[in-house]
Amino acid sequence: MTGRRVAVLGAGIMGSSAAISLARRGFDVTLVDREAAPMAATSRWNEGKIHLGYLYGADPALATARHLLTGGLLFEERARELTGDDLDGHTTTDDDVYLVHRNSVVAPDALRATFDGVSELIRQHPDAGRYLVDLSDARTTELTPAELSAVAGEEIVAGFRVPERSVDTGWFADRLAGAVAAETGVTLQLGSTVVAVEPHGPADGRWRVSTDNGLDEDFDVVVNALWNGRLPIDVSAGLTPEPPWTHRYRLCVFARTRTSCDLPSAIVTVGPFGDVKNYNGRDFYLSWYPVGLAAEGAELELEAPARPEGPEADAFVDRVRVALEHVMPGVGRVFDDAEALTVHGGFVFARGTGALDDRRSGLHRRDRYGVQRRGTYYSVDTGKYSTAPWLAQVLATEIAG
Numbered sequence: 403m404t405g406r407r408v409a410v411l412g413a414g415i416m417g418s419s420a421a422i423s424l425a426r427r428g429f430d431v432t433l434v435d436r437e438a439a440p441m442a443a444t445s446r447w448n449e450g451k452i453h454l455g456y457l458y459g460a461d462p463a464l465a466t467a468r469h470l471l472t473g474g475l476l477f478e479e480r481a482r483e484l485t486g487d488d489l490d491g492h493t494t495t496d497d498d499v500y501l502v503h504r505n506s507v508v509a510p511d512a513l514r515a516t517f518d519g520v521s522e523l524i525r526q527h528p529d530a531g532r533y534l535v536d537l538s539d540a541r542t543t544e545l546t547p548a549e550l551s552a553v554a555g556e557e558i559v560a561g562f563r564v565p566e567r568s569v570d571t572g573w574f575a576d577r578l579a580g581a582v583a584a585e586t587g588v589t590l591q592l593g594s595t596v597v598a599v600e601p602h603g604p605a606d607g608r609w610r611v612s613t614d615n616g617l618d619e620d621f622d623v624v625v626n627a628l629w630n631g632r633l634p635i636d637v638s639a640g641l642t643p644e645p646p647w648t649h650r651y652r653l654c655v656f657a658r659t660r661t662s663c664d665l666p667s668a669i670v671t672v673g674p675f676g677d678v679k680n681y682n683g684r685d686f687y688l689s690w691y692p693v694g695l696a697a698e699g700a701e702l703e704l705e706a707p708a709r710p711e712g713p714e715a716d717a718f719v720d721r722v723r724v725a726l727e728h729v730m731p732g733v734g735r736v737f738d739d740a741e742a743l744t745v746h747g748g749f750v751f752a753r754g755t756g757a758l759d760d761r762r763s764g765l766h767r768r769d770r771y772g773v774q775r776r777g778t779y780y781s782v783d784t785g786k787y788s789t790a791p792w793l794a795q796v797l798a799t800e801i802a803g
């Protein structure tokens with residue numbers, strides 16, 4: 403099997419992890435992306451939560467938590483294997499705080515029960531000791547009224563502390579991009595937009611990959627990890643996507659402060675709200691969902707909206723600030739002390755439809771992503787950043803047979 407040619411399409415966290423994992427199993431890998439560098443798109447510009455399942459509080463059956471858990475628990479180990487770097491110093495160190503909004507689609511009591519269920523799942527998991535912190539005794543604790551009023555505005559009716567951590571995605575993007583560029587066995591084909599993948603030659607499972615700048619080469623195996631660009635290529639390869647699905651493009655603010663700012667990482671839940679992530683006291687992720695939702699649709703591929711710049715970016719930052727200050731009054735310090743504020747974002751693909759303020763929306767579950775296959779063509783719905791390094795390893799092992 404060694405020496406077989408694999409085209410990995412898309413150099414985000416999924417494609418880059420898969421390319422390295424396959425090259426280390428002896429495959430001759432070509433990694434294709436339209437960007438000028440690996441890890442330049444959604445995988446660089448997201449929140450980096452290494453999910454344990456708490457975010458999906460509107461899925462009381464815990465199907466999402468079960469789907470997310472193994473990959474999240476093993477994220478650090480897989481990330482270290484891929485890059486050779488330790489994540490110490492580049493992840494949040496305190497528990498996340500979930501703040502329950504008065505318009506939450508799940509009431510605090512129901513959320514408490516779901517959170518306890520997630521904690522129980524974690525404690526029973528054989529890999530509970532392998533997360534970024536030891537979770538063998540994972541618990542959720544409710545904030546006291548005094549603790550709540552110290553961080554939250556009047557619209558917040560309850561708060562829970564959960565042992566989730568997040569990674570600084572910009573830092574990790576640089577590490578993984580460096581690792582994939584240094585991997586002998588991976589050839590980077592950047593600045594190339596994939597336009598089709600079609601069966602080619604006799605029915606022995608070979609595929610012709612075509613790009614806008616004339617790559618047109620044959621491969622034994624194709625891994626489609628194009629995320630927002632995945633479905634049209636699946637169609638060209640003869641895989642029909644199964645509805646329903648929704649593409650979204652979300653803009654957020656990435657801030658760096660001049661001085662250290664002691665603010666908890668907090669998520670306003672459950673519904674179309676927002677969050678604040680404090681990676682290390684100076685690097686922050688700030689989002690307010692209704693302000694940042696720049697495009698949404700159910701077509702095969704959603705076009706990226708223009709990223710705001712200059713005065714438009716300033717106005718966007720102001721809107722995020724105003725919304726966040728309602729729910730976390732202390733957040734203004736981050737904006738006041740910022741030496742850099744970057745507006746950026748990325749795509750979310752989800753196998754569901756509806757709006758987050760609707761309790762019944764399919765977007766409140768994320769338990770149906772993974773790999774679809776036609777012969778030696780593999781289409782990967784990454785689903786979550788946090789499970790990608792683990793899923794890539796599972797996939798590489800399967801392809802290696």
Ligand SMILES: Cc1cc2nc3c(=O)[nH]c(=O)nc-3n(C[C@H](O)[C@H](O)[C@H](O)COP(=O)(O)OP(=O)(O)OC[C@H]3O[C@@H](n4cnc5c(N)ncnc54)[C@H](O)[C@@H]3O)c2cc1C
Nearest residue numbers: 412414415416436445448449450451596629631784787788
């Ligand atoms: C605002 C936001 C916050 C998020 N927060 C979290 C979080 O906290 N935790 C979590 O687990 N997940 C989170 N996610 C989801 C997570 O970011 C994605 O699931 C993950 O990054 C997808 O990785 P990927 O490698 O599949 O996609 P990408 O990183 O987008 O990689 C796909 C690559 O394919 C390339 N491409 C696309 N089409 C083509 C084409 N036709 N030809 C050539 N190249 C092409 C793109 O340039 C890109 O480099 C968030 C997403 C957003 C937008």
